[in-house]
Amino acid sequence: MTRSTKIFKYVGKRLLQGVPIILAIVIINFFLLNLAEGDAVDVLAGEAGSATPEYMAQLRQKFGLDQPLPIQLMVYLKNVLSLDLGYSFRHDMPVNELIFDRFAATGLLMTSTIILAVGFGVLLGLLAAMRLNTWKDAVITVFALITYATPLFWVGLMMIVVFSLKLGWFPTSGMTNVAAFYEGWDYVKDVSRHLVLPTITLSLFYLALYTRMMRASMLEQYGQDYVVTARAKGLTERRITYVHVLRNALLPVVTMAGVQVGALIGGSVIVESVFAWPGLGMLAFESLFARDLNLLLGIFLLSSMLVVAVNLIVDIIYCFLDPRIEVN
Amino acid sequence: MSDFWSRYRRNYAAVFGLAVVVLILIMALTASFLYPNDPFRLIGKPLSEPFTNGFLLGSDSLGRDVASGIVHGAKTSLLIGFVATIVSVFIGIFFGAFAGYFGGRVDDILMRVTEIFQTIPSFIFAILLVAIMKPSIVSIVIAIAVVSWPGVARLVRGEFLAIKNREFVQACHTLGMGDFRIMLREILPNCLSPIIVVGSLMIATAILIESGLAFLGLGDPNIMSWGFLIGAGRTMLRSAWWVCTFPGVAILITVLAINLIGEGLNDALNPRLKERQ
Numbered sequence: 001m002t003r004s005t006k007i008f009k010y011v012g013k014r015l016l017q018g019v020p021i022i023l024a025i026v027i028i029n030f031f032l033l034n035l036a037e038g039d040a041v042d043v044l045a046g047e048a049g050s051a052t053p054e055y056m057a058q059l060r061q062k063f064g065l066d067q068p069l070p071i072q073l074m075v076y077l078k079n080v081l082s083l084d085l086g087y088s089f090r091h092d093m094p095v096n097e098l099i100f101d102r103f104a105a106t107g108l109l110m111t112s113t114i115i116l117a118v119g120f121g122v123l124l125g126l127l128a129a130m131r132l133n134t135w136k137d138a139v140i141t142v143f144a145l146i147t148y149a150t151p152l153f154w155v156g157l158m159m160i161v162v163f164s165l166k167l168g169w170f171p172t173s174g175m176t177n178v179a180a181f182y183e184g185w186d187y188v189k190d191v192s193r194h195l196v197l198p199t200i201t202l203s204l205f206y207l208a209l210y211t212r213m214m215r216a217s218m219l220e221q222y223g224q225d226y227v228v229t230a231r232a233k234g235l236t237e238r239r240i241t242y243v244h245v246l247r248n249a250l251l252p253v254v255t256m257a258g259v260q261v262g263a264l265i266g267g268s269v270i271v272e273s274v275f276a277w278p279g280l281g282m283l284a285f286e287s288l289f290a291r292d293l294n295l296l297l298g299i300f301l302l303s304s305m306l307v308v309a310v311n312l313i314v315d316i317i318y319c320f321l322d323p324r325i326e327v328n
Numbered sequence: 329m330s331d332f333w334s335r336y337r338r339n340y341a342a343v344f345g346l347a348v349v350v351l352i353l354i355m356a357l358t359a360s361f362l363y364p365n366d367p368f369r370l371i372g373k374p375l376s377e378p379f380t381n382g383f384l385l386g387s388d389s390l391g392r393d394v395a396s397g398i399v400h401g402a403k404t405s406l407l408i409g410f411v412a413t414i415v416s417v418f419i420g421i422f423f424g425a426f427a428g429y430f431g432g433r434v435d436d437i438l439m440r441v442t443e444i445f446q447t448i449p450s451f452i453f454a455i456l457l458v459a460i461m462k463p464s465i466v467s468i469v470i471a472i473a474v475v476s477w478p479g480v481a482r483l484v485r486g487e488f489l490a491i492k493n494r495e496f497v498q499a500c501h502t503l504g505m506g507d508f509r510i511m512l513r514e515i516l517p518n519c520l521s522p523i524i525v526v527g528s529l530m531i532a533t534a535i536l537i538e539s540g541l542a543f544l545g546l547g548d549p550n551i552m553s554w555g556f557l558i559g560a561g562r563t564m565l566r567s568a569w570w571v572c573t574f575p576g577v578a579i580l581i582t583v584l585a586i587n588l589i590g591e592g593l594n595d596a597l598n599p600r601l602k603e604r605q
Contacts, residue, residue, distance in 0.1 A: 024444045036460045149584035151536055151555075153543045154576030157562055161569050266451025270540055274562070284452065285544060288459055300456055303449045311447070 007319055014315060018308045023077075025304045029297050030076045034069070036293055085298035090290040095298035099280065105175055106279030108191075109272070110264055112199045117206035118257050122250065124207070125214020129249075130241060132219070140211060147208035152267055156201040156274035163197060170197050173276035194277075202271045206260060210253055217249040224248075251318070258314030262307040335596040342592020348585035356402035363396035367552040378570050386570040388561055394571055397557045398578050404553040405582065408465065409535040412472035416534075417527050419473060420480025425511050427481070428488025439485070442478045450475035454537055458546045465548045468541060472534050483526055487519030521597035528593055532586040539579050554579050 045051035045059075060066045067075075079086070085095040128140040147155075164172040175194050176182070182190045221227065222245060230240045265281070272281030280299055287295040337343060355362070369392065378386040386394050427438040454471040461467035491497060492515060500510045541547060542555025554575040561571030 020440070021444055021447055025448060028444075028448075032456060032460055145587065146580070146584060149532065149536075149587055150580050151539050151543075151558075151576060151583075153540065153555075154558060154572070154579065157558065157565060157572045158576070161565060161573075165566055262447065262449035263451065265449045266454075269452060269455065270543070273544065284455065288455065288544060288546070291459075293460070296456060296459065300449070300452050303452055304447060307447050307449060 007316070010319065011312075011316060014312050018312060021308055022305055025301060026077060026080050027073070029080075029301050030073050033076075033293065033297055034072075080301065085301065086294040088287075088292055088295045090287070090292045090295070095295050098283065098295060099298055099302055102278060102280050102283045105277060106265075106268055106272070106281060108195065109198055109202065109268060109277060109279055110261075112195060113203040113206070113264065113268075114257060116199055117203040117210055118253065120203075121207050121210025122214050122253060124211040125216075125253075126218060126241075126246065126249075128211065128215045129218035129222070137215075140215075144208040144211045147204045148212070150204070152201060152205060153270045153274050155204055156197070156271055159197045159201055160274075170194070175278050198271050198275045198277050201274070202264070202267050205267065206264065209260070210256065213256055214249065214253050217252050218245060221245045221249045254318065255314060258311055261310040262303070265303045265306065332596055336592050339592040339595050341588045342595070345585040345588030345592065348581060349589060352402055352582055352585070353406065355399055356406055359399045359403055362399050363393065365393075365396065367396045367400040368392065378574075386568065386574075388557075388564070388568065388571045394557065394574055397552050398554065398575055400552040401554040401557060401575065402578070402582075404465075404548075404551050405535050405538060405579070408468055408472070408538045408553075409531040409586075412469045412476070412534045412538075413527055413530045415469060415473035416477040416530065417480050417523065419477040421484050421516070421523070423477070423481035424484025424486075425488055425516065428485035429492055429507065429511050429515070431489075435485075438481075442481045445475070446478040448475075451537065451540065454541060455544065455546065458541055463541075463546045463548055465551060468538060468546070468548065471541070472537050475537070476530055476534065480523065480526060480530075483522055484519060487522065488515055491515050491518055525590055525594045525597060529587060529590040532583045532590070535579065535583055535586070 042056075045056055051059075057066070083096055085099070087093075088095050088098055091098055124140050124144075128137045131137050160172050163169050171194050176187070176190050227240060227245065230244055235244075268279065269281035269284050271277065272279050273285035276282060280303070284296060284299045287293075287299070388394060388397075423438050423442060427435040427442075454475050457471035457474060458467050461470065488511075497510060497514060500514050505514070538547075538553065539555030539558070542553045543559040545559060547553050547556045547559075557575040558572045561568065561575075564571060
């Protein structure tokens, strides 16, 4: 069997492995929904202001809420599989439409964050490892320690105080200048200006994480036998570092970037609510205040699926990066 | 013990972290003595700057004392961080010990469950749990514990796998010891050091999660906490930067100090690891 068909089979197998995980998450979601006080009919009755018990019973029958739990679960599974995540009574819109509306904004924020965090993390970690036990290493290590311990929302607020309120360099919140109606390049520039602070805020923690990991990973690789061989061959230290050690040291960082996506989504709830960035996190924050549980559960479900998907993608990238990895 | 301390002492940063945590602990324990008033009480001129009107760190928009809030909030953060960690370490030990010791089908099932909990985005899950159970100290502790145990479970499983085939465990089997006694009295004590290290780092993470929840308005409404102070102060960011700034510094210092202790414990409890580097 050639390597490409092997990888193809592996991808199929991994896809199948993702199915039970997603199923389990859907079931957890369903039980959380039932754990909450009151059901959709209570919410509707509350919204309407008044409702007779007969009317409520009728509504329950209509929504299937009078059925036993296992049957309700089957209906819920069927709905989720057909991408029907329920109805948001607050927004008067289906949950999946609301989520897809906000998805692009979060995608943009997360992509720029990952690029910044992984890029600079690798760079700083590399620098620290190459200048081991010098002042540069010390500064980078202390920086990583401190950012690792800082709450995201606080960093965001401090960024706003310094860069928006005092210096006036960047806007305090939102994704676009609402009053301006930019088009074309101006629009892109406007969004980028709004993107700077949220991206830096969200990436700082992961930057610290990747820096520490890259440093440790580089140091581990320097101790390997192949480095001794490379030195014995008379290669320059530069060549050893950039061509041999760097490549191998990158692998654990790439894995970590994939594993951290779930945490990144959690972080984006906080960062988006600090900067009023109109993405999924902001939507989750709004739904919290509106007690819009359907919406919150939908976001939770979708972000779990996203994590499963990203883990799969990282595994596949890994196969290509490191030919030693067995795909059977 | 003295051996342990002499190794721990070699890491100056860890000693510093320990000193800071002890100070914060003293601050938390003497909170009602330092600031006898309820931190929620309005005791002076709103939006006073630090060092004015008798406020050390200023007051918020309602005239509540920020310094008092920080001192009283220390109790909440430390308590929740500690209790949530204890609970999740117990869950993790339970899952990891059974999976590692019995292996086979048990291991498969328990590890699948662990995997699912590891896949779920933890902070959103915590938000959901607290929102559904209604915010209170108990629901926050449960939520943090539920999202943090998988790491411990994996660690404990690995340790159990490594230890369960050692000679001394086999000797226990020949002596006719029961499985539970072997797990609890023989294997578990041998994997305590990594659990302690991971646990100490988890306290820091728990404090960060708690402050994040409180910032989003999911704190216990009757209890002062650092995250709540920052969340309440963010609307006045333009006019009163100090309301958000100081509680954040408190979180930063506490979490940093606990992380330093964790690294110190790691060096002291796994001395061979340190010497190898």
